[in-house]
Amino acid sequence: MKIEKIVLRKMKMQLKKPFHVSFGIIKEKKFIVAEVHTKDFIGYGDCSALPFPFYNEETTSTAWHILDEFLIPLILSKDEISHPEEVNSLFSPIRRNQMAKSALDCAIWDLYAKEQNISLSKALGGTKEKIETGISIGIQDSIDDLLHVIDKYMNEGYRRIKLKIKPGKDIKYLEAVREHFGDIMLMADANSAYTLKDIDLFKEMDKFNLLMIEQPLSHDDIVDHAKLQAVVDTRICLDESIHSIEDARKAIELGSMKTINIKVARVGGLTETKKIHDLCQLNGIPVWCGGMLDTGIARAHNIAVASLPNYQFPGDIPASNRYWDNDFVSPQVIIDQNSLVQVPNTAGIGFEPALELYDKYTIEKKEFVKS
Ligand SMILES: O=C(O)CCC(=O)C1=CC=C[C@@H](O)[C@@H]1C(=O)O
């Protein structure tokens, strides 16, 4: 791939409804779309860093800076990139900043698949034609509100319900959901809101037969999670703690979890995602695809990667209308009554940016032309 130009767009889209999690309330999404141009094709990637550093250390602004000052110059310094896996090692001297890296890693994987005239799913080694999705529900003001929201999404076809929990909004909420909906596929995401002092609370949660509890303890921990996993039956899932294959290797060795939420953005892109997927498969650890309140391009990459064989739980890959009045890609993603999404078999990500909406959502744009 002879890359001629890279275009960064900082985008802003209002969520249909605020999304309340243990670390705050997300009302609008600022994100970055990276376009990587060759003579004949354009590859697209999203940087899903949130506008504030409460999920991880990155923000939309830090990512823009790292892309502008470091990552894009590195890409444009190369005469040619023969395979997208080269990008991961090209970026290795730069510490962390995974979401910034992911935007270009993903865009170059999309470009590669388009040049090879194959779907991104096929380029990655995907084996599924449909992938199972789930719905992530923010913290609700009351139990009644929560039951109504779950009812709405189950009627739309979602089968896996992920609840955000935090101290004071956990046991009673889970109890009410179990009483009202019976043995539905139910999981909880704590976003690091608890400590090992809450170990008895998690032992009590075993009675709910949850699919998993996501990131109960500190965002940078794998040791205490291993102590917790050793005393509860419920599957512990790591999200924020895992940024690389090295993190995954150590967590597997310690027994910190029984599944990993692999967010392409959090681990620096598709190459690292594949490495973590393969390592987990080798160790009998099922994985699933997390989301970052994604818009169309990031969701497209998630659909492709979730078609890999060791993705065994429904992903946070909801339909386009989950967060957005109109997502800015076409076709819009819809789910069927079994909560399944079709994996595109056209070249690349299989979705096109809706250019007429591009300018509506773009708040900043910068072009980088290879000299
Ligand atoms: O993308 C989705 O549909 C849900 C994503 C989701 O639950 C999260 C997005 C971003 C940060 C967190 O609040 C949370 C997560 O930890 O998985």
Ligand SMILES: [Mg+2]
């Ligand atoms: Mg999570």
